Amino acid sequence: MVDKALVAASAKPIILSILIGGEDYGYQIIQRVKHLSGGELEWSDKMLYPVLHRMEKEGLLLSRWRISEEGRMRRYYAITDKGRTELDGERRQWRSVAEALAELWKPLPSLD
Amino acid sequence: MFELEKEIRKWARQLGRGRYLEEADIAELESHVRDEIARSVKDGMDEEAAFRRATEVPGEARALEAEFGKGRLISSLAWSYLKIALRKMRKQKVYSIINIAGLALGLACTIMILFWVRDELGYNMFHENADRLYRINKVYRLGTKTESNPSTPYPLARAGRENIPELADASGFFRKEGLFKFEDKVFFERRACVADPSFFRLFTFPFLKGDPASALTEPGSAVVTETVAAKYFGGGEAIGKTLTLDETKELRITGVIKDIPSNSDLRYDIFLAAPGMAGPDAEEDWGSHYLSTFVLLHRDVDIGDVETKLTAMIQSRLPEEKIALKLQPLSKLHLYTADGRQEGMKYVWFFSAIAAFILIIACINYVNLSTARSERRAKEVGLRKVVGASRSQVARQFFGESILLTFIALAVAVVLIQFLRGPFNTLTGKTLDLADFSPGFVLGLALITAFAGLASGLYPAIALSSFAPARALRDGICRGGRKASLRKTLVVVQFALSTMLLIGTGIIYSQLRYMQRSNLGFDQDDMLYLRMNDKVRKNYDAFRTELMRNPEVVGVARTSELPMEIWSIWRGVKWEGQEAPGGAAFGFAVVDHDALDLMKMTFVAGRNFSREYPSDESNFIFNETAIEAMGLRDPVGKPFSLGERLKGTIIGVVKDFHSLPLTYAIEPVVMVLNPAGCRLVLIRTEPGGRKAALERIGAAWKTFVPGFPFEYRFLDERFELNYAQEVRAGKIFVYFVLIAIFISCLGLLGLASFTAEQKTKEIGVRKALGASTAGIVALLTKQFLKWVILSNIIAWPVAYLAMHSWLDNYAYRVRISVLVFALSAALALAIALLTVGYQAVRAARANPVDSLRYE
Numbered sequence: 001m002v003d004k005a006l007v008a009a010s011a012k013p014i015i016l017s018i019l020i021g022g023e024d025y026g027y028q029i030i031q032r033v034k035h036l037s038g039g040e041l042e043w044s045d046k047m048l049y050p051v052l053h054r055m056e057k058e059g060l061l062l063s064r065w066r067i068s069e070e071g072r073m074r075r076y077y078a079i080t081d082k083g084r085t086e087l088d089g090e091r092r093q094w095r096s097v098a099e100a101l102a103e104l105w106k107p108l109p110s111l112d
Numbered sequence: 113m114f115e116l117e118k119e120i121r122k123w124a125r126q127l128g129r130g131r132y133l134e135e136a137d138i139a140e141l142e143s144h145v146r147d148e149i150a151r152s153v154k155d156g157m158d159e160e161a162a163f164r165r166a167t168e169v170p171g172e173a174r175a176l177e178a179e180f181g182k183g184r185l186i187s188s189l190a191w192s193y194l195k196i197a198l199r200k201m202r203k204q205k206v207y208s209i210i211n212i213a214g215l216a217l218g219l220a221c222t223i224m225i226l227f228w229v230r231d232e233l234g235y236n237m238f239h240e241n242a243d244r245l246y247r248i249n250k251v252y253r254l255g256t257k258t259e260s261n262p263s264t265p266y267p268l269a270r271a272g273r274e275n276i277p278e279l280a281d282a283s284g285f286f287r288k289e290g291l292f293k294f295e296d297k298v299f300f301e302r303r304a305c306v307a308d309p310s311f312f313r314l315f316t317f318p319f320l321k322g323d324p325a326s327a328l329t330e331p332g333s334a335v336v337t338e339t340v341a342a343k344y345f346g347g348g349e350a351i352g353k354t355l356t357l358d359e360t361k362e363l364r365i366t367g368v369i370k371d372i373p374s375n376s377d378l379r380y381d382i383f384l385a386a387p388g389m390a391g392p393d394a395e396e397d398w399g400s401h402y403l404s405t406f407v408l409l410h411r412d413v414d415i416g417d418v419e420t421k422l423t424a425m426i427q428s429r430l431p432e433e434k435i436a437l438k439l440q441p442l443s444k445l446h447l448y449t450a451d452g453r454q455e456g457m458k459y460v461w462f463f464s465a466i467a468a469f470i471l472i473i474a475c476i477n478y479v480n481l482s483t484a485r486s487e488r489r490a491k492e493v494g495l496r497k498v499v500g501a502s503r504s505q506v507a508r509q510f511f512g513e514s515i516l517l518t519f520i521a522l523a524v525a526v527v528l529i530q531f532l533r534g535p536f537n538t539l540t541g542k543t544l545d546l547a548d549f550s551p552g553f554v555l556g557l558a559l560i561t562a563f564a565g566l567a568s569g570l571y572p573a574i575a576l577s578s579f580a581p582a583r584a585l586r587d588g589i590c591r592g593g594r595k596a597s598l599r600k601t602l603v604v605v606q607f608a609l610s611t612m613l614l615i616g617t618g619i620i621y622s623q624l625r626y627m628q629r630s631n632l633g634f635d636q637d638d639m640l641y642l643r644m645n646d647k648v649r650k651n652y653d654a655f656r657t658e659l660m661r662n663p664e665v666v667g668v669a670r671t672s673e674l675p676m677e678i679w680s681i682w683r684g685v686k687w688e689g690q691e692a693p694g695g696a697a698f699g700f701a702v703v704d705h706d707a708l709d710l711m712k713m714t715f716v717a718g719r720n721f722s723r724e725y726p727s728d729e730s731n732f733i734f735n736e737t738a739i740e741a742m743g744l745r746d747p748v749g750k751p752f753s754l755g756e757r758l759k760g761t762i763i764g765v766v767k768d769f770h771s772l773p774l775t776y777a778i779e780p781v782v783m784v785l786n787p788a789g790c791r792l793v794l795i796r797t798e799p800g801g802r803k804a805a806l807e808r809i810g811a812a813w814k815t816f817v818p819g820f821p822f823e824y825r826f827l828d829e830r831f832e833l834n835y836a837q838e839v840r841a842g843k844i845f846v847y848f849v850l851i852a853i854f855i856s857c858l859g860l861l862g863l864a865s866f867t868a869e870q871k872t873k874e875i876g877v878r879k880a881l882g883a884s885t886a887g888i889v890a891l892l893t894k895q896f897l898k899w900v901i902l903s904n905i906i907a908w909p910v911a912y913l914a915m916h917s918w919l920d921n922y923a924y925r926v927r928i929s930v931l932v933f934a935l936s937a938a939l940a941l942a943i944a945l946l947t948v949g950y951q952a953v954r955a956a957r958a959n960p961v962d963s964l965r966y967e
Contacts, residue, residue, distance in 0.1 A: 027138065027147035045144045049137065070150075075140045 002041055011043075011051050013090040016083055023078035024051060031084065052077055060086050114160040118147065123167050125500050195395035197513040207862070208517075211481050214341070214858040215521035218474025219564070220528040221851050223557060224536055225467035227544050228844075230553065235375045235446035239316040241408055244280070246415075246439035247406045248272075248422060252697075253434055259697075260438070260451035263401040266394040268426070269308055272405075276421045278413040283310035284403040288319050288384060291820065293356040293647065294344040300342075300643075300821050304382040312367075314408050315378065318774070321351050322367025323596040327620030335367035340381045358383075358645075374543060377446050398429040407439070415439055423657045433683070458921060459841050462616075466845070470852045471564060471610045476606045477859030478514065478568035483599055484573060490579055497581035508576035514569025515562060522561045538843055561677050571598065600899065603863060607903035607940060608910075610856045613849040613912035613934035616918075619928060620842045623919060627835055633769025634675050635712040636827040638666075638802065641674065641756075642793045642809075647817045649788075658812045664798045664805035670790035675713075676831055678771040678781055682754060687742045698738055699771050699781035702789045708766065710796055718748035718764030721785040730760035736768045738780030757926045758784065770924075773834045776921040794827075802826070857947045860896075864948040867892060868955035876960040888956035889949065896948045897941070904937045 018024060018032055026037045030043050060083035068074045079087070124142050145166045152162035201208040239245060246267065251260045269284035273958050285307035292301050309660075312324035312335070319327070320338060327335050334355060341350040355363045363384060372379055391397070409418065422437040440450060447456035454461075493506055526546065529536075533544050643647075648655055656668045673680055686694035705728075716736060721728045732752050753759040768778050797805035806824070813822045832839070866964050868875075875888055912928065919925040 026142075027144045045141060045148075049140060049144075053137070072143060072146065073139065073299050075136075 001035065002037075007041065007043070007047075011047075012055065012060075013053065013094060014041075014085040015051065015077075016079060016090065018089065019077060019079040020084070023076045025074045025076050029077075029091065055083075059083075114163075114714050116149070116159045116163060116716060118161055122216050127359075129319070162250045180602075193509045193512050194516065195721075196509075197516050200513075201517075202295065210858050210862060211478060212517060214477045214481075214522050214855045215474050215518055215564070215568075216256075216524035216528055216849060217627065218470050218477075218855055219518075219525035219561065220523055220532060221848055222467045222530060222560065223525060224532065224544065225470075225848065226553075226556075227462050227924075228540055229460055229464055229467070229544060231375055231542050232447060232456060236377055236442050238373060238375070239314075241314070241316070241348065242442050244394060244409045244411065245314060245442040246407050246409065247445060247450075249438045249440050250401065250426075251436045251438055251451070260449070261405050262440075264403050264405040264437075265401050265404055265426075265429075266390055267396065267398060268403070268405050268422075269310065269407075270395075271425060272407060272422060273310070274888040275425065276418060278409050278410055278421070280410050281310050281313055281408040281496070282405060283308050283314045284405040285311055285383075285386070286403045288357045288389070289643075291437070292344070292382065293355065293359070297344050298819060298821060299343065301382055302821050303380050304384060305380040306384045306386050308386040311383065312369075314406055316946070317369045317372065319366045320370060324367070326906050327367035328383060328385040330364075331385060332362060332364055333366040334363040334386040335369060335383040336365060337369055337371045337381050339371050341365070341368045342609045355382075359824045360684065361389075372492060398426070406409040406442075415527055434598045434933070451919065456919070458616075458918060459837075462841075462845065462918070463848075466848050466852070469613060470848065471560070473606050473852055473856045473859070474610055475568040476566055476602045477855060477862065478517070479571045479602055480599060480859045481862035482510075482514070482568075482572035489576060493576055493579045494581040497579070503577045507573040511566065511569045512574055514572065515565035518561050518565035518568070522557070538846070539840065541840070571602075604899050604903045604906070606856050606859060607900055607944070609904040610853050611904055611907035611936055611940045612911040612914070613852050615907065615933055616915060617846050617849045618936055619915045619919070619926070620845055620933035622926045622929070622932065623662040623922065624839055624842045627774045627838070627922075627924070628832070630770075632676060632831075632925065633713065633767055636676070636831055638797045638799050639711075639802050640795050640797070640802075640806075640824050641827065641830075642795070642813070642822075642824050644791055644793055645817060645820060647820075648793070648813075649791075651816060652787075652793075655793075655812065655816050658816070659795065659809060661769060662805065662808040664801035664808060666798060667706060667710045667797075669710040669794050670704040671707045671794060672702035672790050674792065674830065675701075675711050676770055676773070676827070676834070682782060685754065685780075687744075687752065688877065689743070693920070696741065696780070699779050700779065701771075701783045702786045703783050704787035704790055707790075707794065708783070710794055713769060714767040716765050718762070720827065722762060725763075726762065727760065730758055731763045731785065732758075732760060733764040733766060733783045734762060735766050735771070735781040737818075739765055740806070754782065754784070766823055774924045775922055853943065857943060860944060860947045864892075864896070864951035867895070868951050872955070872958075874953055875958070876962075878958075879960040885953070885956040889952040892952035892955060893945060893948050896944055900937075900941050900944050904940070907931055 014033060014046070015029065018029055024032070026045065026048055030048055033041050052058055052061065052063070056063055056077070060080060060082050061077045063075050063077050065073050066076050120142065122136050123145070145163075148166035149159070149162040152165055207336075228280060230547070236242060247262055248264050249260050249262050251258060252263060253259070264284065268282060269282040272279050272282045274464060283679050285305050288301050288306050289300070290304060292299055292304070307328060309326070309329045310320070312327055317324075319335075322335065323680070327333060336350065344350075345353055346357065350365045353365050355365065357363055372381075407418070409415070419438055420437075422439075423435070426435050426437055440452075441449070444452075447454065448462060449455045452951070496506055496509075497503075529544070529546060533546075536542075536544055644652070646853045652670065659665050659668050678699040678701050680700045681697045682700035683697045685698045686695040692698070705721050705723055718733070721731070721733065732754070734747065744750060747762045747765060750762050751760070752762050766783075771781050772779060795805070795809060809824070810822045813820075871892070878888060878891075911933075915928060919928070
């Protein structure tokens, strides 16, 4: 299980990264995240939708209602240009964090 | 049996409860849950278990929710409320207009009154040292009474400055009138003043040119306002120019100040340096009191100490007179008299009360109108609750609506003020301009508006949100005894306030009329007065003869004082058997042989001054109050003397006349004959012959004193001027009362329609059973009658007490008559019936079929 502060911090870059591959709806996003993390990251609906709405208000996403193949209304989210710029920024930040950690966690050179 | 669709709908409904979720959000969550269920079912789970799993909230997720779900969606829901409110306003135009108009009018009045109050309270406070400036008032015994006035002797300021260390500075000044001349420009100036060099160090009047510290140091120097400078010198440089005063004194301009702000009690246009202007022995003259003296205290000084020292100082100079000196702070100069009476302050209280009343009435209106509309909204509230709105959500919605409405009303009020500004400024003599409202004042307005919104929204919010959804939807009607009684209370309060205002208006009006019509003891009609200059004074007899040749001129005489403003006082009047040491102070007037007859004063004993008795120049005429004060019996023929020089006999007693404005009691007055000592000419014209007479008098004046402006005033105009403040306040009061009553009528109209609406079916049934229109109108108006009577019972004693204390400010006042109360009640009743009656008749005339066919 992943710590909730980390979940909160990583939600935005994960959502943006998923949507850069094409528009998607909430349920599917949750499934993708679960699948990608090997079940480690299990988002709830009540966590995801507020984040999506907030990101839409910030102009990172755009939503629209579409009728799915089963004939049900679904709200699809797509990334905007602003969202792409935001993702670039996020990517830089996460990369530097990851590199720093990778450097620190390198196996120590043997003493012999 | 588990029904998936039903369960999902139930779940969705619960989702919206207590939370700000829009339908779209709920739909999205629902779609999510359906996906979840569909997958579980595909994995082989049964529907019920899949539903449970999809909708259950695991503990960890709850924590995440707290992390993400904070403070969201409020604005979007508020938007929808706003849209609903605006839609409602469009749909119910008449109600909305009545509602907004009433509130806007109420707010506009409140704002204007607050502006007035703020202006009054802010008088004189623009001086930099306003908090340390005090006026010296003199307190002394007059007969049996203690009197206070601000007249002080010339040397006081300097002596105070030199001998009392607590004083940082002091300045004395007195008013001066005179003929000012520069080249061909000649004007008679009434607002000139002789001031010592400290004047501009004490008071902050910004200099455009010259140095405040030294402008009045040199004898013969003068400071003028920019308007006066422009009047005499045009656009040219004023500094260094010379004005001639009364054709003798040369005045060199050493400074030009900005015009005196309108909220200053010191209103002079020309300031003359005291050195050289006061008499030669002024520096040592402690006996003549004709200056106002102000002091600037050091910080943290005990005021009582300073007063004691000042009193000791004047008593060492005038040991015979029991004079005490008191300090009146500058902040209280405008609204309080020298003896601390609330002269102007009473109006501030009155108008603040009116502002509060009007605001309350306007708010009550809103409450009544919204609850009257509540029936129509019962279904809306019911539906909201059914789809999951909580009570607090509904309440919040109605609060929002009322606040929105008040702010719309505020906007309308601001526009309204732009229109009412002109008349308001003319009426009050102030310069109301929304542009120079300080941020604090604007914030205050916003607060008042928000408060009005909250206050007026409170009741509708509570009442409407309490509707039980089932009943509201089924009947479309919600009523409760408790709510109705609160509504009734509000109407009674509103009506009580209106009635109080009506009674107040009635009493103020009758007092004003009383003051203007009361018998003054002399005849002021068709009388005008002129100020004599030296030339007229010397050639008075010829001037009089010239005037008397005109048929429009009935008589001409001379005096030193106007009969209704004998402010001059002879202090130290002594008589045999007098107890008070140091003597009493009597009003003192100098007249000629014709003056008393011309003024049509009545002699109760003795005779007038006469040319047949050359010794009359040392004889005396008193008024009745003076004789009474001296306790004389058969006064005529008794010897009397004023000081060392005037010794003679009492030759006559005139009936008491109002020698002072009616706010003052009649004081003892002594009159002596000294034609050469008079400075005013009184002229009586034929009734209706004012205009013709004026032309003739003006022509005569020009031949006698060419180049000297002809300035005159009629006594009755001058008299009105004394009550200008009262008359003005009375008028303002009446206007605002009319508005208040108008607003409460709007509310009543709303309530009447509410009652009629509520009783639609009852009326229908009654009519179907044969009731007459008149009977139904009576039925509907009966309860309003009860309310009006009840509100009168509340209003009468309150109004009586308030008006009684107001009238206490007048020495001569009308009796509070029951008639005023009865008339006010009748008027209130008539207004109520007219307003309610219209609705009642309309309801009664309606065809019963329309109201009954639903059932």
